[in-house]
Amino acid sequence: xxxxxxxxxxxxxxxxxxxxxxxxxxxxxxxxxxxxxxxxxxxxxxxxxxxxxxxxxxxxxxxxxxxxxxxxxxxxxxxxxxxxxxxxxxxxxxxxxxxxxxxxxxxxxxxxxxxxxxxxxxxxxxxxxxxxxxxxxxxxxxxxxxxxxxxxxxxxxxxxxxxxxxxxxxxxxxxxxxxxxxxxxxxxxxxxxxxxxxxxxxxxxxxxxxxxxxxxxxxxxxxxxxxxxxxxxxxxxxxxxxxxxxxxxxxxxxxxxxxxxxxxxxxxxxxxxxxxxxxxxxxxxxxxxxxxxxxxxxxxxxxxxxxxxxxxxxxxxxxxxxxxxxxxxxxxxxxxxxxxxxxxxxxxxxxx
Numbered sequence: 001x002x003x004x005x006x007x008x009x010x011x012x013x014x015x016x017x018x019x020x021x022x023x024x025x026x027x028x029x030x031x032x033x034x035x036x037x038x039x040x041x042x043x044x045x046x047x048x049x050x051x052x053x054x055x056x057x058x059x060x061x062x063x064x065x066x067x068x069x070x071x072x073x074x075x076x077x078x079x080x081x082x083x084x085x086x087x088x089x090x091x092x093x094x095x096x097x098x099x100x101x102x103x104x105x106x107x108x109x110x111x112x113x114x115x116x117x118x119x120x121x122x123x124x125x126x127x128x129x130x131x132x133x134x135x136x137x138x139x140x141x142x143x144x145x146x147x148x149x150x151x152x153x154x155x156x157x158x159x160x161x162x163x164x165x166x167x168x169x170x171x172x173x174x175x176x177x178x179x180x181x182x183x184x185x186x187x188x189x190x191x192x193x194x195x196x197x198x199x200x201x202x203x204x205x206x207x208x209x210x211x212x213x214x215x216x217x218x219x220x221x222x223x224x225x226x227x228x229x230x231x232x233x234x235x236x237x238x239x240x241x242x243x244x245x246x247x248x249x250x251x252x253x254x255x256x257x258x259x260x261x262x263x264x265x266x267x268x269x270x271x272x273x274x275x276x277x278x279x280x281x282x283x284x285x286x287x288x289x290x291x292x293x294x295x296x297x298x299x300x301x302x303x304x305x306x307x308x309x310x311x312x313x314x315x316x317x318x319x320x321x322x323x324x325x326x327x328x329x330x331x332x333x334x335x336x337x338x339x340x341x342x343x344x345x346x347x348x349x350x351x352x
Contacts, residue, residue: 044273044274044330046321046326056306059306059317060313062119063310067311068130070111071108071111074104074107081101081246082101082242097246098246098249098254099250099254101246101247102255103294105251106259107294107295108138109141109259110297112141112146113150115143116146117307128143128144133226137227139255157304164267168263174268176264176269176349178349179350179351183350193253195253195259195260196252196253199251199252199256262292262297265280265345266280269345275304276301276332280301280332280333280334280345280348281298281302281332282300282336282337282345283334283336284336285336288336288337293337296312297311299314299315299317299318301331302314
């Protein structure tokens, strides 16, 4: 399979699901390398049938209620953590709540990532409004800035034109394999606030992204009004201490650790020989899903292959892809993120 043969069409598919059948077929032919039954299929490509194309078309349809329900559940957990911390002002309770809140901040960013592909609701305007109000602005980023960066990452994966790759290439902290001690020191640095400046720089880079000519420019006064209303509400309710300690402190200490682990899992310690091992999928148990891999983020390889599929349909996409021997044989799959045994992401990035 090749997902880079027609970048413009692949990006168009990632951005909208409201396509005529003929348009979808043209785009899918750019997203997938269609091989005749008698053709030999090299590693990194799969033989795409009309049946699979139809299945992909079905899986690319939005079910807005599922995404909105997930957002509501994430915010409900955040509110519950704030409530528990205020009702039980014990340091251990606050630490546990801070960890859970950082994990939910990550969960919100995962759905914001879907919004960057216009995968929340069918209206692009409301897709971005909901994403900014509920997902991006609370953690100081913008959907529009992230989108421009992220779609370039999709179009030029792990090349000099991939902004994510160039930002990390050549930096010792992103060189793997790495010893357990070196990785532990790196994560400890993030946890102690070392990732704070990196995060501020990333926020600045995303916020300063210039929109494309055909993309509506975000209105800065809207964001200013949003933060002014939040600051007023926090002041009137006397919640500044909980907000600073339970929202912003975790965002600049615990969240960078989570984001680093996820970034490592997505694109590092890989062969990088073809599209099926330029990224990876990893399974996650209940604890890993709660803390590091919410909303099916472990299906990252499948997302790169078919970004039109919303996160809640990725398990079905994965099941459909496994029916292709080429995918089953050559896709990079891990059975956990941090497992010390077996084929975990951790063991991929540590020396043998």
